[in-house]
Amino acid sequence: MQRWVWLHYVPQLLLSLLNREAPHAKALLLRVAQAHPQALYCPLRTFLLERRETAARVTQSARALAAKAQESADAAAKAPPSDDKEKEKKADPPTDGDEEKKKEEPGQEVDLHKRARDDKAAAHLAAQAAGEATVAFDGAKEVMERLRHKHAHLVTELEVLLSELGARFASSPEERLLVVVHTLLHRCYKYPTATTAEVPASFKKELAGVCRACFSADTSAKHADFVKEYKAEYEKDLDPEQPTFPKALHELIDRLKRWKTQLQADVEERLPTTLRLEDESPGLRGVRFAEAEVPGQRAGESDAANATGAPEALVKLERVGAEVQIVRRHGTSFRCLTFLGVDGSERRFLVQTSLTPAARGEERMLQLLRTLNQTLVHHVETRRRGLCYYAPAVVPVWPQVRLMEDDPHHGTYGEVYEVNCARYGREPDLPIQMFKKALDDAVTGKVRGAEEVLKLRLDAFAEITQKHVTENIFSQFMYKTLPTGSHLWTFKRQMCQQMALSCFISALLRIGGRAPQKIVFAKNTGRVFMLDFHPAFDAKGATEFAEPVPFRLTRNLHAFFTPFGVKGDFVAAMAAAAQACSGPGTNLEAHLLLFFRDQLTVWPWRRMTSAGSAASLLGPSPSEIRRMARANVDEVLKRLPCVAPTPPRQGAPPHEQFSSVQKGVLHLVDAAVNPKNLSRMEPTWAAWL
Template identity: 30%
Template sequence: MNCTRRLTIRGHDGSVHPFIVQQPASRQGRREERVMQLFRILNGVLERKKESRKRNLFFHLPLIIPLAPQIRILQDDPSYASLHGIFEEHCNMIGIHKDDPIMYYTAKVKAGLDIKKQADMLNLKMEIADEIASKMIPETILSDFMMRNMKSYTDLWMIRKQFTAQMASVTFLTYIMSIGHRFPTKWFISLQTGNVWTSDMLPVFSPQTTTFSNSEPVPFRFTPNIQHFITPTGVEGVFTSSLMSIARCLSEPEFEFDQYLGIFIRDELVSWFTAGMKPLNEQNLGERVTSTVDQVLKRTSILSCKPEREKGRGSNIPANQTILDLISQASNPLKYAQMDCTWLQWL
């Protein structure tokens, strides 16, 4: 049984810094710290670029200080609210158990197990999700929670704007690094600043190709409650422009993104082979690193929308068409139906 403790460190200037004591698995904890170190370096690049600096774009990464192989302290913000905690608060307010939507979903799916066609089963799951959204979990949970905790409409507007920009940075991070399993328990939102971060940021490896590969149907988490709080105007405006700005700032020729990725990905591959107790061929290691780096750079290029920008000259194709396609895929109910019910697609 693991118990989490919070401690507070007072700085030399009298400032107070709360931390959480954690006992993660040493292998997984080191991988997560490596990802955060990489994107802290990229924060320095975003500070120097005009397009990202004027939009106040950065990756919100709490400090992690390892004290021992299995003990570390994580910078904490008392105003953090997890997406799952917001969901639980809503369930308590309407008088249902937090597991009732999942139990309802599984019961309905079991009742329709005699359906043999995959398409019919997906349609059934979509209908069940619609019923849960209409009876238990509406798309306004996150918006209502923010309105209850903001003191004024100005604060709500500022939090929404910062949340939208932070969603773009988290989306960029999870998409290019193939970080999946973004359950609501891993999402944390600061009610004071609007900053967003996700825990357990571990790239997913494909056993066949030994490269980063997220097999989930959706490219990133963009569920109805997140869409409603951002609003359609925010999705088409701040979110897409912020996502494209981050990608372009990190994919410009003068910044050698591939050099940073090469060092990081090599350590990830060595760690993955060691954890699986698989033989590592040093001769093929360089090829595997190169192929994985190319894959990450390709995903970054997709988000930067540079090919679409050239293609869109003199035509009606939007400059950010590739991002709009990914958003459409991430918000498609048919893709949600292919996800596990514990992912809480209706949230």
């Protein structure tokens, strides 16, 4: 088998180093490193850094559990055996004091011996996990050493590039504080507490930790002016340990909104939208590349063109553009670099920093979408409609830094609403506050019963849709953005089909949280890309989904697509994608098994279990992960036939023969546009938009 075939499966091969197939995965990685070094270097380097941290953490946990097991064994050894205790009880008649002691310490000796056995088993599992983590790290290190030895000059160029990207393009402290305030404000909106109630103790603890982290000793040493300007006022307003901290939740929301407005004004006034590369990274400005390629050519749109991995089909990197753009979206700020190829081509990438562990899940989701594109290409209905997922290229740089392909025409669905509010002088968060305030009676218990609470939600939802948020905001925005009616018609059809594909995978994998700021679309082509688009799991490894709507098809989207577009292009595209995935020879089950296995392997289990337990330190075993992945895939395969078109049976009754073959998709669409379901969504989802 040709080596380029394995380029698409490099993330899976790296994670296979953690499993029993590690020797075979390492042999394949060595072959790929010899022929395609740059395609492997960035993910291998990031994986190696992550595994080093994980191996150190697991080894430390194993030592702690071993020490705990030794203490339990010593305590159990000092306790009298249970047989001697029984003899003593039979020989000596019990007294009143013995009866009281028995009540105070029931089964203490048995508990000590049982605890010693449990701790010994946990220590054994921890030692085994530490050994597996060390083996995975050693395997990746061997591949890296072989790659560096054979391609020393290329590695030197890439190290210069990656080191500068990780160190020179972080956000300013004002921008990071704005992200923190923006996140805290949304946490307040999502908190299941009445606006007139006191701030919960758990949230106060979180606010105190955030305050210490934002103005730590390290930040004070590096950014003295920032700390001097903001620390005193921030602690006065938002530090729970200060007497001036607000008592009620609505007062905290007002203060966070004031801080958000102030920080947004400061960031836009003091920081320009364009920086010079020679000021941000002098070392990167003067370097000239000879062997390095333009990043991301083996993914994204160029994946099909460079499928064979032929060296002559790849464009070499000449230099990095002289200007560094700053892209600001919903409180976040990222530096945007332009990579220039020797053929004159340009590719823009966002330098995303401070990533969470869920970012790797988003990258695996993009890989799954590229795999589904191969399935859509080979099916007649999807091919004639030109259906395919837009999956931008992502290049991991450091464990918390990555490059994500961007386009100057990209915008979010939430930005459209914010532009409309700015034009007419309205506050964007006003509907969220109104909806949350309307539910105060249900939270405090004044309104009880499911029907009464639903009526309360419906009334609040209806008031917002009638008086504050119209259904033609998105239609007006695109009408003023696009030049002609033909452009508008083409954009509307393309975006309708793209949203149908995203909604199909959302319903199939049960992915929720499609808030307006997480829907990115291209204003010139209608391509749609979802942020934070990956399934979440509960403590048992099952897909966690608690939303009453299967996907987002709210009023403004429905009005823009028109009822004819929804019943036509949207339903047809979604049904065609389901039919393509359910057809024979798609290998969907195998790809889903790989996807769920990798997602569950790196899922942050420590946050979902009790601190100090063996499960929180080690996570599920490989056999448990395979069982969880199998269960999730079975659930997905059960849902797929419900969405795929079902032609009527021969000899079926007349009411079945005349029913739509797309009834599964129509049922999902009806559930997505039902006002009762929309009113049950959380306020930050913005169901009225």
